[in-house]
Amino acid sequence: MGGSLAGLLAAHVLAGYADRVTVVERDRFPDGTAPRPGVPQGRHPHVLLQGGQTALESLLPGFLAELRAAGAPRVGMPADMVLWQDGRWLRRVPSTTHFYTGSRAQLEELVRRRVLANPVVGVAEGAEAVGLLGDASRVRGVLLRDRSGDAGAEPRPLEADLVVDATGAGTKAPQWLAAIGAETPREETIDTGLAYASRVYRGRKGVLDGETLGYYVYPCPDQVHGGGALPLEDGTHLVIVSGLRGDEPPTDDDAFVTYAKRLPHPLLHRWLDEAEPLSPAFGYRRTANVRRRYDLPGRSPAGFLATGDALCTFNPIYGQGMAVAAMSAVALRDALADPRRTPTTRRVQRALLAASRQAWDISAGADRKMPGAVGTALTGGPADRVAGWYLRRVQERSPGDPVVGRAFRAVLTLSAPDTALFAPPVVRAVLFRPPAPTPTEPPAAPEGPGTPEEPGA
Ligand SMILES: Cc1cc2nc3c(=O)[nH]c(=O)nc-3n(C[C@H](O)[C@H](O)[C@H](O)COP(=O)(O)OP(=O)(O)OC[C@H]3O[C@@H](n4cnc5c(N)ncnc54)[C@H](O)[C@@H]3O)c2cc1C
Structure with a gap:
């Protein structure tokens, strides 16, 4: 069914x-x-994480080549993106994972x-x-x-x-x-009341050109608004803004653009001001x-x-x-x-x-940590509470530390088991190294070479 x-x-x-x-x-x-x-939900941005790519390729050999041939953009993480996560800008160190951002x-x-x-x-x-x-x-x-x-x-x-x-x-x-x-x-259940609004744009110029394929702000407990722009197969971008219950993003033209001002940096708002909308904005609330x-x-x-x-x-x-x-x-x-x-x-x-x-x-x-979350599974088990302390240290270090960042990205993209966060070099960095400084402004360019090609690409 x-x-x-x-x-x-x-x-x-x-x-x-x-x-x-x-x-x-x-x-x-x-x-x-x-x-x-x-x-x-097909009108909203869909990224295919690396764990999903591996699974699809194993079920349907040659699938990723077909996806690339159909023009799905392949975006390296973190080099190809301007990303705000856990309240910090990520350094654009060489990519260790990638996702596809074409349409659902x-x-x-x-x-x-x-x-x-x-x-x-x-x-x-x-x-x-x-x-x-x-x-x-x-x-x-x-x-x-x-x-x-x-x-x-x-x-x-x-x-x-x-x-x-x-x-x-x-x-x-x-x-x-x-x-x-x-x-x-x-x-x-755990429901943060997160609501999306998404709209297709053609960007004229600005920070999302050249080596910066996309932009994304992940909400976190201190900064509950999210938003970003991800490339589609036809050269346009799918733009999303999100907010929580009671402050849902609007779907009318001007209000959609103005809502982007709630993000921690004016970058997306400026880009939208100069870009051409190609579709209405669509909302989505069941999250x-x-x-x-x-x-x-x-x-x-x-x-x-x-x-x-x-x-x-x-x-x-x-x-x-x-x-x-x-x-x-x-x-x-x-x-x-x-x-x-x-x-x-x-x-x-x-x-x-x-x-x-x-x-x-x-x-x-x-989501358990997000303000206003409701549901039947709001308290994790005892193991979650112990892991919480360690995970907070991982999150503080991953935006600036390449070793912790690589492991954290692999786990978040479902391409490595969560035990990867306990590999000895990661544990050493998490327990004994202070968080490395992160950029104070969205980094305009990658720090090293771009995303390596996939074997057979
Ligand atoms: C706003 C939004 C953004 C998302 N972004 C991402 C993302 O970035 N990356 C990602 O990996 N996932 C994302 N997802 C999740 C993703 O869309 C789904 O997990 C994915 O589509 C797999 O879903 P599914 O096949 O289980 O169900 P669905 O894709 O929801 O499909 C259900 C199917 O069942 C059919 N159906 C329903 N009821 C009946 C019935 N009674 N009889 C017959 N047919 C029926 C429907 O028509 C539909 O075809 C997002 C979801 C949402 C809501």
């Missing part, structure tokens, strides 16, 4: 095990890369083309899942309503040995499970972290799995959801292929949750 990134990639993996996989999608897929109604719609279209080329994978477009078939012990299929048909018509059943919920953050699967008598997942604990005992009937945002939704400001969708598909593949264990529903569901654990710790850990 759900033909976006998580659903398509799960279908790709399951095609290795099934006679037939049907992707049920309530939208009709567009020709090309137009945004579609079922993915309203283009990335999904490339994945869709690859996955649907497999004859085992079929698609039911314009078909909305409205319920589940089965009982408390086993899910046996899905109830579908044809969106172009008679609204009053009875839903039709689609029987299946396995149903995967990939309907995204707005999933109704917990209600559908309750309706067939199955246990519902416990929900963990809570939500984790559905289908993995707990008794919660998951056989024949049902949840993945992607339907399992674990993150505050999008950390740019993790697509990467986790891909990493979850890798976890699904590995759990099914594990010769040592029978892949029971619960075991596979646990593997899917584990694939999102680090991303959850990052976004939940940061």
